Amino acid sequence: MLIYTTPPKTNRIREARFECSCSKTAMSSKTQSSSSMAQARRTVQQLRIEASIERVKVSKASSDLMRYCGEHAKNDPLLMGIPASENPFKDKKPCTVL
Amino acid sequence: MGEMEQLRKEADALKDQITAARKAVQDTTLEEAAAGVAVVGRVQMKTRKTLRGHLAKIYAMHWATDSKLCVSASQDGKLIVWDSITTNKVNAIPLKSSWVMTCAYAPSGNLVACGGLDNMCSIYNLKGKDGNVKVMRELAAHTGYLSCCRFISDTEIITSSGDCTCILWDIETGTQKTSFAGHQGDCMSLAVSPDFSYFISGACDFTAKLWDIRDGNCRQTFAGHESDINAIGFFPNGQAVITGSDDATCKLYDLRADQELITYQDSSIMCGVTSLAPSLSGRLILAGYDDFNVNIWDSLKAERVGALAGHDNRVSCIGVSADGMACCTGSWDSFLKIWN
Secondary structure (H helix, E strand, C coil): CCCCCCCCCHHHHHHHHHHHHCCCCCHHHHHHHHHHHHHHHHHHHHHHHHCCCCCCCHHHHHHHHHHHHHHHHHHHHHCCCCCCHHHCCCCCCCCCCC | CHHHHHHHHHHHHHHHHHHHHHHHHCCCCCCHHHHCCCCCCCCCCCCCEEECCCCCCCEEEEEEEEECCCEECCCCCCCEEEEEECCCEEEEEECCCCCCCEEEECCCCCCCEECCCEEEEEEEEEECCCCCCCCEEECCCCCCCCCEEEEECCCCCEEEEECCCCEEECCCCCEEEEEEECCCEEEEEEEEECCCCCEEEEECEEEEEEEEEEEEECEEECCCCCCCEEEEEEEECCCCCEEEEEEEEEEEEEEECCEEEEEEEECCCCCCCEEEEECCCCEEEEEEECCCCCEEEEECCCEEEEECCCCCCCCEEEEEEECCEEEEEECCCCEEEEEE
């Protein structure tokens, strides 16, 4: 169940859009039906493209993702942690020579 | 049967075909496949640097490819290029329009771009002859706000817009090369594949789309989210896509299996995801939320393994540097923080 305590999207975008948007020009019913026909043709054309792709089994896709993570884990600084001496972002404390 | 009726029937049949084809390759789930993998241990990162200087909400940030410089955009009307190690401001660029929503660093380091409610993408040359940073191009054609932009090179950039389209631009001529139409809602975010041949867009129609940059076609559409997709990124091997949504979840979609593999959610998280970035190996996903936090997810086990708490307002943007050494968060509290 989703609970929104504030509107889901920053209101600023929507407010600004209402300020600057142009109202849609009224379309005659004839142009409306021919443009929805064109839209329907485009939808079918797009679905044909998406239906035609070759799909790989989820087992293979998963194992490839797992293998990639495994092979690159040791070179992932945020995953492995960074020793202080190799961390360019860590403030170096000055050394005192006793 | 009229043509409209015929088209409707064909569309329904094709949708059923896609659903069946996806089911046919679903011989397991990522959860089952990764059952034997141990969850990553607790990830604890500290704020190493705080970048102070913006005077209003930060909406976007992007690392340069040198993993040292980064650019941020704030509604104080400035783009700031930071040296993240020294925290010095390398450039502070005043913008014509302060309603900026996105910024990007070119891979070469020569250019930065930004845009927002002015509906334009402005390109700035950081390496101009006289040392001043000037607007090099203003790319205008979108009829809605600019939500995101990403450079392919110094001569090409892709933008996403509230007008529901994305555009590939020729920066030199300032003209559109390709328009990518198909989303039924505002495009909120985009990401380019590691090999620069594809990009993905997330939109307010709750779907993510994979586009072929050269031929302009949408290759795949991924549904499943129950609200606007605000953030999108490629898994580092370029074969999967991670999305973050107002429905409080992130999802991983595999491109070759053409389906969702896993959802990152927790019943205690009830606010929207604003931003996300994978770690270098892809094993960690860092996601920024409306509740001022960043949650760190184990991407294979879908378990929360850490959090970054430190901002006093919404985390609006996040990025992991190219060498994977640091994560940068930007917030409506006007600060950027570098963590590792």
